[in-house]
Amino acid sequence: xxxxxxxxxxxxxxxxxxxxxxxxxxTRMVGDPAQVMLPLSATAEQRAAFEHKFGLDRPMxxxxxxxxxxxxxxxxxxxMWQRRPAMDVIAGRLPNTLKLIAAGLGLAIxxxxxxxxxxxxxxxxxxxxxxxxxxxxxxSLPQFWLGLxxxxxxxxxxxxxxxxxxxxxxxxxxxxVTLALPAAARLMMLVRSSVIDxxxxxxxxxxxxxxxxxPQVLFGHALRNALVPFITLAGWEFISALAGYTVVxxxxxxxxxxxxxxxxxxxxxxxxxxxAIVFTVAIGIVLVNIVLDVIYKLIDPRxxxx
Amino acid sequence: xDAISEMPLLEVERLQVEFDTRAGIVHGLRGVDLSIRRxxxxxxxxxxxxxxxVTAQAVMGLIDVPGRIAGGDxxxxxQSLLKGDGPRRAxxxxxxxxxxxxxxxxxxxxxxxxxxxxxxxxxxxxLGMTKAQARIRVLELLEAVGIPAPxxxxxxxxxxxxxxxxxxxMIAMAIxxxxxxxxxxxxxxxxxxxxxxxxxxxxxGLQETLKLSVILITHDLGVxxxxxxxVAVMYAGRIVExxxxxxxxxRPSHPYTQGLIRSTPRLDxxxxxxxxxxxxxxxxxxxxxxxxxxxxxxxxxxxCGTEPPLAIVHAGAxxxxxxxxxxxxxxxxxxxxxxxxx
Ligand SMILES: Nc1ncnc2c1ncn2[C@@H]1O[C@H](COP(=O)(O)OP(=O)(O)OP(=O)(O)O)[C@@H](O)[C@H]1O
Ligand SMILES: [Mg+2]
Numbered sequence: 001x002x003x004x005x006x007x008x009x010x011x012x013x014x015x016x017x018x019x020x021x022x023x024x025x026x027t028r029m030v031g032d033p034a035q036v037m038l039p040l041s042a043t044a045e046q047r048a049a050f051e052h053k054f055g056l057d058r059p060m061x062x063x064x065x066x067x068x069x070x071x072x073x074x075x076x077x078x079x080m081w082q083r084r085p086a087m088d089v090i091a092g093r094l095p096n097t098l099k100l101i102a103a104g105l106g107l108a109i110x111x112x113x114x115x116x117x118x119x120x121x122x123x124x125x126x127x128x129x130x131x132x133x134x135x136x137x138x139x140s141l142p143q144f145w146l147g148l149x150x151x152x153x154x155x156x157x158x159x160x161x162x163x164x165x166x167x168x169x170x171x172x173x174x175x176x177v178t179l180a181l182p183a184a185a186r187l188m189m190l191v192r193s194s195v196i197d198x199x200x201x202x203x204x205x206x207x208x209x210x211x212x213x214x215p216q217v218l219f220g221h222a223l224r225n226a227l228v229p230f231i232t233l234a235g236w237e238f239i240s241a242l243a244g245y246t247v248v249x250x251x252x253x254x255x256x257x258x259x260x261x262x263x264x265x266x267x268x269x270x271x272x273x274x275x276a277i278v279f280t281v282a283i284g285i286v287l288v289n290i291v292l293d294v295i296y297k298l299i300d301p302r303x304x305x306x
Numbered sequence: 307x308d309a310i311s312e313m314p315l316l317e318v319e320r321l322q323v324e325f326d327t328r329a330g331i332v333h334g335l336r337g338v339d340l341s342i343r344r345x346x347x348x349x350x351x352x353x354x355x356x357x358x359x360v361t362a363q364a365v366m367g368l369i370d371v372p373g374r375i376a377g378g379d380x381x382x383x384x385q386s387l388l389k390g391d392g393p394r395r396a397x398x399x400x401x402x403x404x405x406x407x408x409x410x411x412x413x414x415x416x417x418x419x420x421x422x423x424x425x426x427x428x429x430x431x432x433l434g435m436t437k438a439q440a441r442i443r444v445l446e447l448l449e450a451v452g453i454p455a456p457x458x459x460x461x462x463x464x465x466x467x468x469x470x471x472x473x474x475x476m477i478a479m480a481i482x483x484x485x486x487x488x489x490x491x492x493x494x495x496x497x498x499x500x501x502x503x504x505x506x507x508x509x510x511g512l513q514e515t516l517k518l519s520v521i522l523i524t525h526d527l528g529v530x531x532x533x534x535x536x537v538a539v540m541y542a543g544r545i546v547e548x549x550x551x552x553x554x555x556x557r558p559s560h561p562y563t564q565g566l567i568r569s570t571p572r573l574d575x576x577x578x579x580x581x582x583x584x585x586x587x588x589x590x591x592x593x594x595x596x597x598x599x600x601x602x603x604x605x606x607x608x609x610c611g612t613e614p615p616l617a618i619v620h621a622g623a624x625x626x627x628x629x630x631x632x633x634x635x636x637x638x639x640x641x642x643x644x645x646x647x648x
Contacts, residue, residue, distance in 0.1 A: 122371075201413065202408065202410060202413040202414050203413065203414055203415055203416040203417070205368055205408065205414070206408065206414045206415065206416075206476070206479075207416070207427075208366075208367075208368055209366045209368060209400065209401060209405070209406045209408075210400075210401040210405075210427065210428045210431065210479065211397060211398070211399075211400045211401025211402060211428070211431055211432060212401070212427060212428075212431055213397075213431070216427075216431075220427075221416050221419075224416075224418055224419075225416070225417070225418055299418065300417070300418055301417075301418065301463040301465070302417060302463070302465050
């Protein structure tokens with residue numbers, strides 16, 4: 001197990017390096033930071049000074065060598081927009097995003113598992129039809145629209161929750177729900193179909209023939225087997241949230257997390273900050289994948305870690 | 307024999323099971339009559355699709371959507387499992403007093419749970435044992451079904467065991483609560499020939515030590531001859547003949563039984579002549595009104611267009627046929643016992 005994790009960490013390291021390289025090249029080709037960061041009235045000298053300060057006037061290859069050297073010490077240079085080390089900016093914002101994902105994905109899982117299992121008990125039955133209808137509804141909800149709708153209803157009309165920003169636990173509710181609902185719909189539909197599958201397996205017949213009570217058959221046997229595909233999708237949801245959904249949700253709710261920061265970094269052509277964010281997300285993805293593999297192994301003894 | 311042991315343990319009466327399918331209603335069981343006494347071994351034989359497994363599943367309460375029990379009754383020690391509070395009582399009987407072993411040990415165990423825990427589950431459910439108590443009893447059970455090194459095996463998962471070992475685990479699970487009736491649905495078809503004999507021996511041994519009644523579902527008549535006292539022959543969702551094993555092989559009454567015996571290879575048969583019964587069983591979507599075997603029967607006549615009842619032919623033997631005990635095939639006399647499986 002330990003060896004497996006080490007090997008996966010090394011593979012992950014290579015992946016992160018590759019991703020960082022791509023971002024390094026892409027960011028320098030897409031926008032001209034001097035143009036964006038400096039006022040329109042800036043003189044050519046001011047511009048040159050700016051580029052010199054951040055090393056943008058040097059050849060690309062030289063910049064890259066420097067960049068790799070700094071990577072080793074987690075030094076991503078200074079955020080041009082915030083005027084402080086990019087990693088400091090991230091260290092301040094990443095926890096907010098992780099908390100949001102934990103709340104959102106936690107809620108999604110808590111909704112999806114029982115609802116999906118309930119629907120699977122009698123496919124085509126009353127409970128199933130209702131959950132499938134809600135699921136399809138949830139699948140077709142655009143996230144930003146859902147966010148705005150929730151703000152309108154709960155913050156503007158009824159004034160029971162804050163519209164946006166970061167503060168006490170009440171600030172968590174709307175963004176977490178916005179993040180959770182579409183994910184809950186996807187997870188629920190998966191739980192439903194895989195539990196239906198499992199309930200038709202021969203080992204479930206055995207469990208029933210043993211005289212086990214239905215909840216034990218459902219939760220102790222069928223759902224347990226359905227967890228393997230579920231974990232895959234849940235991991236994918238985590239990654240998608242980290243790399244995408246939170247950008248939308250944090251922007252709608254002005255949530256000071258990594259997603260919102262990424263939007264701002266793009267807006268201000270803050271190259272160093274953007275690189276640091278992509279690097280962080282890539283590491284996150286690699287770590288989540290390793291954790292997933294370990295969870296698989298814990299659930300399914302047939303899986304050999306290689 | 308005293309009155310108690312004479313009373314049937316399990317009685318199945320006019321049992322009907324239907325399945326709703328896209329093509330229509332499949333009449334899986336069309337009035338099955340069956341009974342078994344304490345300590346008795348009964349073989350349930352018949353072609354594929356004749357309803358052997360469905361009968362076993364109905365007894366175990368495993369028929370569910372798209373299937374349903376459409377009529378008849380199942381009685382355990384004289385009390386209905388289908389009517390009144392029967393279904394509630396049945397939950398405590400199934401797995402405890404009646405147990406089922408399935409055909410395919412490869413898929414019948416949960417791949418994610420240790421075999422020890424899977425056996426222990428039954429003990430916790432029916433005997434109210436704690437996990438720790440169950441663990442000790444599981445080791446005894448594994449020992450009893452001939453699994454070497456029980457403590458090590460109990461901690462293993464199904465994929466770490468061979469097919470024969472898994473079937474032994476299934477048997478351990480089935481006898482965990484010392485049931486009175488064991489139903490084995492083709493327990494050896496999925497296994498190697500050498501393992502088959504071992505598993506059958508194990509079942510026969512347990513039958514003796516635990517005073518079990520056994521219903522052995524099989525289409526291997528050779529197995530029947532060596533192992534079972536009584537035989538019930540199924541055809542198209544009905545029992546068409548029942549009798550004492552020795553007697554039934556000696557003088558089968560129903561033409562279908564005669565055909566079955568005729569199509570079973572025998573030791574003294576050098577030519578390896580395997581003559582199957584011509585034609586196919588009727589579609590259970592639209593079963594015939596009369597005798598279901600009529601279209602394939604060489605001695606059918608006009609009255610076979612109405613359903614013959616399962617009636618006594620001679621002492622201990624019944625058949626659902628208007629012309630029982632008449633040789634239906636000329637080339638093979640309706641006698642000769644099939645070779646026991648080795
Ligand atoms: N779930 C189901 N849906 C539809 N029809 C079914 C279902 N289960 C069983 N049947 C039908 O019921 C009939 C009896 O099937 P059963 O499995 O009892 O046969 P069997 O005698 O056990 O055959 P085999 O020797 O192949 O195991 C068959 O015609 C089968 O098509
Ligand atoms: Mg069968």
